[in-house]
Amino acid sequence: MTAVTADTQEAYEAVFDAAVAADERIEPRDWMPEAYRATLVRQIAQHAHSEIIGMQPEANWITRAPSLRRKAILMAKVQDEAGHGLYLYSAAETLGTSRDELLDKLHTGRQKYSSIFNYPTLTWADVGAIGWLVDGAAITNQVPLCRCSYGPYARAMVRICKEESFHQRQGYESLLALSRGTPEQHAMAQDAVNRWWWPSLMMFGPPDDESSHSAQSMAWKIKRHSNDELRQRFVDICVPQAETLGLTLPDPDLRWNEERGHYDFGRIDWTEFWEVLKGNGPCNEQRITQRRRAHEEGAWVREAAAAYAAKHGEAKA
């Protein structure tokens, strides 16, 4: 390895800063600050982990889906999520890490996944609420990432956002069917929205003044908008959608503010947010245990594939 002198380091940084300023894409072989690389690995890995852990709350209902059409939609969605996880691990690998290393960090709790998936799916309506609210929040977060400064991540997000939008519409349509269905179905839908609304707002992360990575990520154009901006945008989108659904949002302080041109909304329970993040949510233990178990119980299968490849001269997949 050749030593980088202070002069060349400065020159590299200048080229990098200029590229970011000009909205050019940074590509895997380009020089980048180590902190930029580390931030991206952390963010992309966490995103990939969220897709993988996020399969669990929905897969929980595959075997109980109430119609064959809904069952097919749900299976296709969970399959897409595994695919999104694969794209994102590939994007992370362009930064010099490996999927095995990242999965190991997930399994040992050194990397996180979205806290939303630590909530349980208790009724069928939760599947629709996740589609509408959780995927809706994810899209609000992720669409700006299609313009993220790191090329492989931005390109993965373009593909992912298309599929996520499709899931979101299906979730909304599923909730609509429940809301307009029998009184029991309507009540099921309302109950699910009551339980998923606040956790969905928490998906945008801590308030701007408590968000440790935000300023740097915005300067690097990894992030384009602050947590609170995106959260406000999401609330503004959801309120009329809830009205069309014929469902209410569980917030007595929610009302239109003519002056701001936005909906005002109530205070998020940040204590709950930090507790879930620390591992004390309703399903943290269960989610990670299932993920670890799938990985451990699959070890002999992966070993068999490797042994076969070695015997038969196949390149490792």
Added chain:
Amino acid sequence: MPAAVSTAAALALGDDALVLSHRLGEWAGHAPVLEEEVALANIALDLLGQARVLLSLVGDEDELAYLREERAFRNVQLVEQPNGDFAHTIVRQLYFSTYQRLLYGRLAAAGEGEFTGLAAKAVKEVAYHQDHAEQWTLRLGDGTAESHRRTQRACTALWRFTGELFQPVAGLDVDWQELESDWLASVTAVLERATLTVPDGPRTGAWSAGAGRQGLHTESFGRMLAEMQHLHRSHPGASW
């Protein structure tokens, strides 16, 4: 072709696909590698698609899936077998997909009849399923000592459910004996390449052959249906 006859055939083929799809759906979130999350869900979806077409030929797909009891299902017992470990799931898939590929190949080639269109589309899907199962059988059989042992155990455990696949189904104009010998030749070739021993036990149980096709199932099937049907049955007449 009288309607009652083709109903038996559509239910037999449709129930096979529905039940195996359900079993594969149980793998979601539990697969040994992410690529298999995608592959198993993909196969499950193909099968569910086939089931929906076939059941719709007979009546309302949801009524048929969710409101029949155990004794009214016509699937073979092979497809209702619990997933077990990954080897068990793969061998079940090898046995079944080989059968489906040969059967749909014949139905598609027949050129006329109610199932020709479905078979022509499905045969492409099941060729992929069969290839996936075959590739994994090779890797597991000829992988490590442990994977070999597990796969051999699965081959033997599931062997006695394979005879039922070739019990004639009313409404399907197929040479069942020829289908069976082609199936045996194909499966034997794969198992041998995978360094596995072709089981020598009986291919049917003590029940009269064709039990599943007559609505006689294994014990785990009722529990599977209880889970599958519970929500639908809790809301009679609701639409989803």
